[in-house]
Amino acid sequence: MMELSKSTGEADLSLGMGVRVAASIILGATCLIGIPGNSIVIWVILSKMKRRPSTVLLILNLAIADLVVLLTLPPWIYSINNGWTFGEPSCKVVAYLIYCNLYGSVFFITLMSVDRFMAVIYPFASQRWRTERSVCKVLPVVWALAFLFAVPVILLVKVQTIDGKPTCKDDKSDLKAQQITSLAMETFIGFVIPLTVLAVCYAHVIRRVSQMTYKSKNRTEMLIASIVIAFVICWLPYHVFNVFKFASLMVNSDSGAFRVLENVSEVGSYITGALAFFSSAINPLLYAFAAKSFRNGFRSPVMVKIFEQMAQSTKDEYAMERFKTTKMGSIQDL
Known part of the structure; x- marks a missing residue:
């Protein structure tokens, strides 16, 4: 379970007013930045783009998932x-919505790669x-999987x-058994498996792109790589502390090790939850930032141009491969 809910329990009372205020500021800033930003992305794609290639459709659904969160x-x-x-009831509904869309966000980032x-x-x-x-x-199918994997949180x-x-x-x-199952699903399905897929995909992509010279490759590949890197930076600390929580569930609740592991996971998850x-x-x-000027980056014509370049980069990749194939065939004919 995302440990933000713990900020209203033991953790926030023991850590004091300063931590509660800091958490409120961080989460408030996240809302102020993310809600308008994702809303603009959704609006631009739906209202300004007649053609939506696969990458842009995934970005649209990623923005929807992030906005709901x-x-x-x-x-x-x-x-x-x-x-x-x-x-x-609202506690269960809100927690379920968070998990549905967090799983969806992870899945869409993975599919983009x-x-x-x-x-x-x-x-x-x-x-x-x-x-x-x-x-x-x-x-x-992706949304159905996200809804399915989020079900355990309703029980917890x-x-x-x-x-x-x-x-x-x-x-x-x-x-306890349900907690262990939910935590294992959250860590492996929500992070370890997607991270493995991301690493494998981009290892091959980076090697191949380094051999290409067409103009539009840099911005498209760097933008999506930046999304992946941001995903790792934001989520890795949280899942590291999930390991401590998992370990605390596996040891005797009366032991000193349990109290140490639980305290570490409580405090760590409280801090890293906001980052997630x-x-x-x-x-x-x-x-x-991909628009080169942050001041102009949220203007709809610039956003449309960024997304259209993604479609163009796919055409360039196809054309480049076709050119290579045609050239090799000509050489063999000689």
Whole structure:
């Protein structure tokens, strides 16, 4: 379970007012940056682009997932200082929405890397399925998987009273096995497996792109690589502390090791949870920087140009491969 909910429980009471204020500021800034940014990305793609290649469709769904996550943050920010006063049903619904869209965000970033891998390494073969119609068939499957993997959180979270405050957090009383299962899914399906796919795809893409010379390759590949790097930076610390939490669940709850591991995971997850949420706000900033001028980056014509260059880069990759194939065939004919 994302440890932001713990900020309304034991952790925030023990860490003091300063940490609560800092967390509120970080999460508030995340909302102020991410909600308008992702909204603009969605608006530009839907209203300004007649043709949406596969990469742009994935960016659209990534922005939708990130926007929904960020829209759930205001009640968490309020609860950091005032407790969860919205009732248990809303606690479960909001936690479920967060997990659905966080899984979706991870899956779409992974698919973007696979999409670039196919475009660069297998440009001929990928032309058959890297179309708007084909990607639209894949998207419902991805969302269905995200909804499915988020189900365990409904069973785990509940409103509990801690030090006189209602708190929306994991129920540790009788659900240890479910916690272990949920944590393993979150770590492996939500990070380890996607990170492995990202590493393999981009190892091949970087090697292949270094051999190419066409003009549009740099911005497209660097933009998507930046999204992947931001994903790793934002999520790696959180999952490192997830390992401590997993270890605390595996040892005897009466031992000194359990108390040490639990304290480390509580404090670490509290800090890194805010960074993980920032991952949902950072991608629009990357699109803006890709426009060379941050001041002009959120203007719709510039955003459209960035996304159209992604489509053009795919055409260039296909043309380059076709040229090489034709040239090799001519040489063999001689």
